[in-house]
Amino acid sequence: MRKSGWKYGVLLVVTGVMLFPIFWLVSTSFKNTVDIFAIPPIFIPATPTLDHYLNLFVEAQIIKYIQNSLFVAVSTTLLALVIGTLAAYALARFKLPYKLNERLSFWVLSTRMFPPIVSIIPLFAMMKFLHLVNTKFGLVIAYAAFNLPFVVWMMRGFFQEIPHELEEAAMVDGDSRMSAFLRIVLPIARPGLVATAIFTMIMSWNEFMFALILSQTRDAATLPIGIASRVTQYEILWGPMSAGGVIAVIPVLIFAFIVQRHLVRGMSFGAIKG
Numbered sequence: 447m448r449k450s451g452w453k454y455g456v457l458l459v460v461t462g463v464m465l466f467p468i469f470w471l472v473s474t475s476f477k478n479t480v481d482i483f484a485i486p487p488i489f490i491p492a493t494p495t496l497d498h499y500l501n502l503f504v505e506a507q508i509i510k511y512i513q514n515s516l517f518v519a520v521s522t523t524l525l526a527l528v529i530g531t532l533a534a535y536a537l538a539r540f541k542l543p544y545k546l547n548e549r550l551s552f553w554v555l556s557t558r559m560f561p562p563i564v565s566i567i568p569l570f571a572m573m574k575f576l577h578l579v580n581t582k583f584g585l586v587i588a589y590a591a592f593n594l595p596f597v598v599w600m601m602r603g604f605f606q607e608i609p610h611e612l613e614e615a616a617m618v619d620g621d622s623r624m625s626a627f628l629r630i631v632l633p634i635a636r637p638g639l640v641a642t643a644i645f646t647m648i649m650s651w652n653e654f655m656f657a658l659i660l661s662q663t664r665d666a667a668t669l670p671i672g673i674a675s676r677v678t679q680y681e682i683l684w685g686p687m688s689a690g691g692v693i694a695v696i697p698v699l700i701f702a703f704i705v706q707r708h709l710v711r712g713m714s715f716g717a718i719k720g
Contacts, residue, residue: 468695469489470489471688471691471692471695472688472692473489473490473491474684474685474688475498475499475685475688475689475691475692476491476494476495476496476498477491477494477495477685478491478493478495478497478685479685482684482685497685498685498686498688498689499689499693501683501685501686501689502672502686502689502690502693506672506675506676506686506690507664508669508672508690508693510664510672511664511667511668511669511671511672511673512669512693514582514665514666514667514668514669515651515668515669515670517582517586518582518585518586518589518650518657518668519647519650519651520647521582521586522585522586522589522590522593522646522647522650523593523643523646523647523650525586525590526589526590526593526594526597526646527597527639527642527643527646529590529594529597530593530594530596530597530598530601530642531597531601531632531639533554533594533598534597534598534599534600534601534602534604534605535601535605535627535631537550537551537598537602538602538605538606539605539610539613551598551599551602554594554595554598554599555595555599557592557595558595558596562592562655562656563655566655566656566659569588569656569660570659570660573587573588573660578660579660579662580660580661580662580663580665580666581665581666582666584660584666585656585657585660585661585666585668588656588660589649589650589653589656592656593646593649593650596642596645596646596649597642597646600638600641600642600645601635601638601639601642603638604635604638604639605631605635608631608634608635612626612630612631612634613626613627613630613631616629616630640705644701644702644705647701648698648701648702651669651694651697651698652670652694652698653668653670654670654671654674657670657671658670658671658674669690669693669694670694672690673687673690673691673694676690
């Protein structure tokens with residue numbers, strides 16, 4: 447009984463430490479400027495205010511940033527899933543000479559091992575040459591390229607868990623390889639596909655560095671850039687920044703609650719093999 451008490455105590459402390467930044471973010475978003483800088487700090491404002499949220503929607507025009515983020519995140523997820531799923535299926539099913547399957551899989555994964563910042567200069571140069579700087583399509587291409595290794599590696603593990611005999615039986619009945627893939631394999635791998643899509647969308651929604659460098663105006667800038675714009679030349683607008691953080695977190699939380707059943711099924715679909 448005493449051991450259980452210690453376990454629950456440790457869990458409560460760890461949970462409190464992890465949730466405190468979120469609590470502080472929400473609390474700050476409802477404080478007036480005086481309460482934000484009050485010493486000792488005020489944890490729960492006595493007179494909550496919505497001024498910071500109004501500032502975002504009226505002065506910062508946050509709606510435009512949200513629309514850009516939604517377009518980029520959804521488009522990136524669809525593009526990365528289509529290309530990455532086909533590549534993963536090929537690596538999982540077709541045997542190449544000289545163990546090229548394993549080597550290609552490692553090469554794909556190795557692109558996630560170096561910091562993305564090292565590629566930003568050639569990426570910016572290519573985007574400028576293609577006239578894609580400060581466009582949403584440029585961000586979609588960049589995000590999809592850097593999410594592809596993750597999609598390929600995840601989906602390859604899921605496809606390896608599906609027996610070959612299911613596709614062979616379908617092809618004996620007259621299906622082509624692509625038809626068997628679409629009608630048999632994809633429905634079975636749907637939990638893994640959903641889990642991969644969730645992680646890809648969240649990473650695209652939260653990405654900051656590429657959006658900062660590849661977008662220069664509100665026409666293409668995403669929500670993280672809109673929130674960072676509250677750091678001005680003369681001051682940091684902590685209230686609007688906190689309100690922006692709350693706005694950015696809410697869609698992710700709602701999305702996670704809606705698809706959590708699929709996420710758990712996808713992550714337990716099968717072990718990811720190296």
